[in-house]
Amino acid sequence: MIIVIDLHHEQESRLEIKKQEMISLVSTMGSDIIQTIIVHLSSITPSTLIGKGKIEELISDVERLEIDCIIFDTDISPRQQRNLEELLDVAVIDRQEVILQIFSNRATTKEASLQVELARAMYSLPRLKRKWTHLSRQQGGMKGTRGEG
Numbered sequence: 001m002i003i004v005i006d007l008h009h010e011q012e013s014r015l016e017i018k019k020q021e022m023i024s025l026v027s028t029m030g031s032d033i034i035q036t037i038i039v040h041l042s043s044i045t046p047s048t049l050i051g052k053g054k055i056e057e058l059i060s061d062v063e064r065l066e067i068d069c070i071i072f073d074t075d076i077s078p079r080q081q082r083n084l085e086e087l088l089d090v091a092v093i094d095r096q097e098v099i100l101q102i103f104s105n106r107a108t109t110k111e112a113s114l115q116v117e118l119a120r121a122m123y124s125l126p127r128l129k130r131k132w133t134h135l136s137r138q139q140g141g142m143k144g145t146r147g148e149g
Contacts, residue, residue: 001061002026002036004073007044022073022095029101034065048087049080055087062090071098078127096123 004019045051069091076094084092100120107113
């Protein structure tokens with residue numbers, strides 16, 4: 001599923017261009033597109049980008065259409081991505097991740113592959129926060145040996 005965000009009340013023709021561009025990018029990436037929607041926002045919800053009502057609609061669509069990934073046409077923060085993935089129970093990616101995947105698929109030389117790998121690592125770094133907290137040891141141990149490590 002592709003979600004095109006309209007925050008600036010753009011003209012329908014401009015939104016259609018953005019929509020077609022994302023469809024083209026996602027197709028180039030090699031994914032099937034089940035549904036494309038345009039979401040008109042008057043303001044951004046900091047924790048999830050979109051509001052509670054739209055999230056409830058998406059939960060219904062995800063179950064009904066058996067969607068396994070939602071792609072936003074705009075950049076989303078790592079926190080928004082985590083929150084949306086928890087609420088929707090599907091992978092959530094943004095435009096940058098789509099472009100990185102296209103470059104990764106098309107990199108033919110070792111140097112190109114390394115450049116894409118570096119770009120992906122830099123993109124992924126802030127998204128790794130709290131991914132392995134289950135391995136952390138904050139408590140326990142004997143006197144003098146408490147804490148991490």
